[in-house]
Amino acid sequence: MAEDKKSFLAYADWKTQFNLLSNEEAGILIKHILSYVNDENPTLPQDDRIIQIAFEPIKLQLKRDLKKYESAKQDKAVNGIIGNLKRWHLDLYEKYIKKEISLEEAVKIASTRKESPTDSSRSAPIANIADTVNDTVNVNDTVTVNDTDINNFLGADAEKKTVDNLCFRSSTPPKEEKEKSSAQKEKAFGKSDFKQALLDRDANEQHVDDWLKVRTAAKASFTQTSLNKLLNECDRNNYPVARAVQACAEYSWRGFEYQWILNKQKYAAGKQSNTTNQSRQERVEEVREFRSDNRQALADRLSQYITSNPE
Structure with missing residues (x-):
């Protein structure tokens, strides 16, 4: 052996x-x-x-x-x-x-x-x-x-x-070395830097504070990488950073993707279309009822006239 x-x-x-x-x-x-x-x-x-x-x-x-x-x-x-x-x-x-x-x-x-x-x-x-x-x-x-x-x-x-x-x-495996290196590089980038970078892109301070609370509750990290992801997404789709931060705060999104905005707009347009169709149907019903009432009133008046003026 x-x-x-x-x-x-x-x-x-x-x-x-x-x-x-x-x-x-x-x-x-x-x-x-x-x-x-x-x-x-x-x-x-x-x-x-x-x-x-x-x-x-x-x-x-x-x-x-x-x-x-x-x-x-x-x-x-x-x-x-x-x-x-x-x-x-x-x-x-x-x-x-x-x-x-x-x-x-x-x-x-x-x-x-x-x-x-x-x-x-x-x-x-x-x-x-x-x-x-x-x-x-x-x-x-x-x-x-x-x-x-x-x-x-x-x-x-x-x-x-x-x-x-x-x-x-x-x-040490290469992947672990890479992760440790990235963590060391982003260690100096904190929550205050994250906020200031958004304010520098004309984001509303209240919206920024609200979004930071959302990310904190979701235990999301405040790193340069996560910030760049949002900024690049806005720049790539020509979408204002301020509006992106506002949307993240309002909808409690921990991150941002422009497709989410398009989905919201599509949903709102569909809902408005349904409301418009419903309002139009209501007006048609009102006109139909109005015509029916007028015909009935005209018939009643004609009947009274004939009764009061016999030949």
Whole structure:
């Protein structure tokens, strides 16, 4: 077993072999398996041929699993090294992909490059990586890494570290570094700066204060990025910033998109159209009722006239 491997696979079909043994023999076999995977070099008595026969297929399976583990571990180590080449030394990575240089040559070249002060304070020593990686590339582009060298590079805590920790520079993911950098840049931009920038664009102070309350209640941040988003949206659609801020305050919008204004206008136009149609229908009904009343009144007057003036 590998020194840093603390577990092994036991297969359900082993049950068939154990069923052929007595409880005492099964116990001996289990202890023998545990001693074997812990590299204690156990031996079975020569007269226990049944246990030996039962253990043989189990031993072969354990060896196959160990071989797969070692292969996967080495592949992971190589992929980590290649990934760091791609991240920090893209030119060397491209040459390696085109098979212009070997992985070993790329690592050695990378080790000779000067690091920036920031990188050197938080990265693994590149020179050590070049010394600890023992690899070759054949025509099938298969890379072999010496596992002992990798453990030497990782140090005494190799069991607790993974091969992913092999790096040429900072172990902080690029995305996190970018977010931290952005946060530091916007740290100096606060709520008062946010307000002043809107006032400078002729926004009404009361509207600004009302909108800031909306954003505070919504737990929205007051950053340069969020401000620029509103200003760019207004400039792109030739819409006054003052009216945008007023709309945000009135409708309790935490942000602003010009399409929202168009949607509001469309809704208002539709509502007005419905009101106009309704008013027109009401007038038609009124005229109809008026005509009906007039005809009735004319008929009544004609009837009275005929009654009062008989021939």
